[in-house]
Amino acid sequence: MTHSRLFDWLRRRAEDVSVLLLLAMFIVFMIQIVSRYVLNLPIGWTHEISVVLWIWLVLFGASFIVRDSEEMRFDLVYASVGERARRIMALITAVILVALFALGLPAAFDYVTFMKVEKTAYLGIRFDWLYSIYIVFAVALIVRHLWIGWTSVFGKAPEAYDPTKASSGV
Incomplete structure (x- = not known):
């Protein structure tokens, strides 16, 4: 595998990780909405997880996904x-x-x-x-x-x- 193909493969895997982080953040966000507005039972851990996932998503993406031209x-x-x-x-x-x-x-x-x-x-x-x-x-x-x-x-x-x-x- 050439080094260009290796970097492309690694970038796609980093994108996969970012997708999983975003999916987890979306699921937690939906849990928060249902809990607060449907069940009238606000829970704090969902907000905490959303913030943690957002920090990781932004910094991980900036580290491994965003190209110099972007x-x-x-x-x-x-x-x-x-x-x-x-x-x-x-x-x-x-x-x-x-x-x-x-x-x-x-x-x-x-x-x-x-x-x-x-x-x-x-x-x-x-x-x-x-x-x-x-x-x-x-x-x-x-x-x-x-x-x-x-x-x-x-x-x-x-x-x-x-x-x-x-x-x-x-």
Whole structure:
């Protein structure tokens, strides 16, 4: 299996995980609605699970599913410059993001590991487990932007923004 096919396969599996997270969030949301408005028995754990699933869905998706071309940019500036300028902009952005996430990673790791002493109100989920997805997110963005910086120097320039090919990012 070539490395491109492997990454495509891994991305599809990450999409599968995201679908399962979204499905679980929808089911819990429906339980909450039925419990509150049909049975007149509000329950708190459904809200807690919905929030946890949402946090994981967003950060997991940003880590493993959203492509670089789907990230937000200043498209008016980016599309109006040539290939060399796009390379320079990609490199500068990559260096800044890698530096910021790398500098913040030790403090984030300390905070996440410290939060093992706290638990969620209803289900008693340890906060270090809940927030661990941020560490995965930060490491994934560091690796992604190291790759973007590398390819901006030694590979091809990022494509200019084409509004006719824009997608929702999902």
